[in-house]
Amino acid sequence: MTLAPLLDAPFAVQLHVATVIPAAILxxxxxxxxxxxxxxxxxxxxxxxxxxxxxxxxxxxxEIKLVGDFSPIHLLSIYVLFGSRQAIAAARRHDIAAHRGHVARMYLGGIVVAGLFTLLPGRLMHASLFSGLSNWQAAATAAALAALLIAATVLAIRHGRLFGVGKSSKRLA
Structure with a gap:
């Protein structure tokens, strides 16, 4: 593991990583x-x-340009901006089911799915996390991280922590 690729990255990338890592943990x-x-x-x-x-x-x-300077990940960013507003509005009106749904989708899409794509070869986080490892070791480590994230998500869904499955999604007064 090395921070060199991240330290050499543009400020926007550094800011992105500096906010997304605490957002993932929190x-x-x-x-x-x-x-x-x-x-x-x-x-x-x-x-x-x-x-x-x-x-x-x-x-x-x-870095990934599919439509002008933008890529499909930018659509996810737009969703996060609108989803944040929707999550706040739902919480303020005590619509907990809607709030939970918006937050869970933002976390799963914006953190878990997008985060897994950053582990692909050729991406900055892959270079930072897996430097010095063979391709096989990097692939095994990435697969283990993906399996851990997916297992945690499945467990959260099964225990009603995401999307209200398994628990009543009552509206609080």
């Missing part, structure tokens, strides 16, 4: 912990802010 913590507490609300506001900055930073990153 988001997992928020999904796993009890909801509706004062800590949940405070940390949730911080998470939303991190996600918005992360999404905004992508508009200054143009």
């Amino acid at each position: 988001g997992a913590l928020l999904l796993a912990r009890p909801k509706g507490t004062r800590w949940h609300r405070l940390l949730g506001k911080i998470w939303i802010a991190l996600m918005v900055v992360t999404a905004c930073s992508t508009f200054f990153i143009h």
